[in-house]
Amino acid sequence: MALKIEESCVNCWACVDVCPSEAVSPGGTHFKISAHKCTECDGDFAEQQCASICPIEGAILLADGSPANPPGSLTGIPPERLAEAMREIQAR
Numbered sequence: 001m002a003l004k005i006e007e008s009c010v011n012c013w014a015c016v017d018v019c020p021s022e023a024v025s026p027g028g029t030h031f032k033i034s035a036h037k038c039t040e041c042d043g044d045f046a047e048q049q050c051a052s053i054c055p056i057e058g059a060i061l062l063a064d065g066s067p068a069n070p071p072g073s074l075t076g077i078p079p080e081r082l083a084e085a086m087r088e089i090q091a092r
Helices: 014-018 049-053 079-090
Strands: 024-027 030-033
Touching (some): 014 024, 014 049
Protein backbone atom coordinates (compact mmCIF):
# COMPACT_ATOMS: atom_id res chain seq x y z
CA MET A 1 0.00 0.00 0.00
CA ALA A 2 1.76 3.10 -1.26
CA LEU A 3 1.36 5.84 -3.77
CA LYS A 4 3.99 6.68 -6.39
CA ILE A 5 5.10 9.96 -7.94
CA GLU A 6 5.83 9.86 -11.66
CA GLU A 7 8.49 11.78 -13.61
CA SER A 8 5.88 14.35 -14.68
CA CYS A 9 6.23 15.82 -11.15
CA VAL A 10 7.38 19.46 -11.36
CA ASN A 11 8.89 19.61 -7.86
CA CYS A 12 6.42 22.20 -6.60
CA TRP A 13 6.75 20.96 -2.98
CA ALA A 14 2.97 21.14 -2.38
CA CYS A 15 2.71 17.47 -1.40
CA VAL A 16 5.57 17.57 1.09
CA ASP A 17 3.79 19.76 3.63
CA VAL A 18 0.44 17.94 3.48
CA CYS A 19 1.68 14.35 3.88
CA PRO A 20 0.68 13.22 7.39
CA SER A 21 3.20 10.36 7.39
CA GLU A 22 6.13 12.41 6.04
CA ALA A 23 6.52 9.89 3.21
CA VAL A 24 7.31 12.43 0.46
CA SER A 25 10.88 13.58 -0.16
CA PRO A 26 13.02 15.05 -2.96
CA GLY A 27 14.50 12.36 -5.14
CA GLY A 28 16.53 13.75 -8.02
CA THR A 29 14.39 14.87 -10.95
CA HIS A 30 11.10 14.47 -9.08
CA PHE A 31 9.79 13.73 -5.61
CA LYS A 32 9.53 10.19 -4.25
CA ILE A 33 7.09 8.54 -1.88
CA SER A 34 8.57 6.09 0.60
CA ALA A 35 6.60 2.85 0.34
CA HIS A 36 7.51 2.06 3.95
CA LYS A 37 6.07 5.33 5.28
CA CYS A 38 3.09 5.90 2.96
CA THR A 39 -0.26 4.97 4.47
CA GLU A 40 -2.29 6.49 1.62
CA CYS A 41 -3.66 8.72 4.41
CA ASP A 42 -5.75 5.79 5.65
CA GLY A 43 -7.03 6.66 9.09
CA ASP A 44 -6.01 10.31 8.75
CA PHE A 45 -8.01 11.64 5.80
CA ALA A 46 -10.77 10.48 3.44
CA GLU A 47 -8.54 11.12 0.40
CA GLN A 48 -4.81 11.09 -0.24
CA GLN A 49 -3.54 14.53 0.63
CA CYS A 50 -0.68 14.57 -1.89
CA ALA A 51 -3.09 13.77 -4.73
CA SER A 52 -5.64 16.31 -3.52
CA ILE A 53 -3.12 19.16 -3.76
CA CYS A 54 -1.04 18.00 -6.77
CA PRO A 55 -1.40 20.43 -9.72
CA ILE A 56 -0.21 17.90 -12.33
CA GLU A 57 -2.58 15.36 -13.86
CA GLY A 58 -1.16 11.84 -13.77
CA ALA A 59 1.83 12.74 -11.56
CA ILE A 60 0.66 10.61 -8.63
CA LEU A 61 -0.32 6.98 -9.07
CA LEU A 62 -2.51 5.02 -6.71
CA ALA A 63 -1.36 1.62 -5.42
CA ASP A 64 -3.12 -0.10 -8.34
CA GLY A 65 -1.13 2.01 -10.84
CA SER A 66 -4.02 4.22 -11.92
CA PRO A 67 -3.55 8.01 -11.81
CA ALA A 68 -4.95 9.75 -8.74
CA ASN A 69 -5.71 12.75 -10.97
CA PRO A 70 -6.42 11.28 -14.42
CA PRO A 71 -6.19 13.36 -17.59
CA GLY A 72 -8.95 15.95 -17.65
CA SER A 73 -9.69 15.80 -13.93
CA LEU A 74 -7.91 19.06 -13.06
CA THR A 75 -8.27 21.03 -16.28
CA GLY A 76 -11.84 20.01 -17.00
CA ILE A 77 -10.77 19.32 -20.57
CA PRO A 78 -11.53 15.76 -21.69
CA PRO A 79 -8.40 14.05 -23.04
CA GLU A 80 -9.94 13.76 -26.49
CA ARG A 81 -10.28 17.57 -26.64
CA LEU A 82 -6.87 18.40 -25.18
CA ALA A 83 -4.95 18.49 -28.49
CA GLU A 84 -7.60 20.75 -30.01
CA ALA A 85 -7.56 23.04 -26.96
CA MET A 86 -3.76 23.29 -27.09
CA ARG A 87 -3.89 24.27 -30.79
CA GLU A 88 -6.44 26.97 -29.96
CA ILE A 89 -4.26 28.34 -27.16
CA GLN A 90 -1.11 28.36 -29.30
CA ALA A 91 -2.94 30.12 -32.14
CA ARG A 92 -3.72 33.14 -29.94
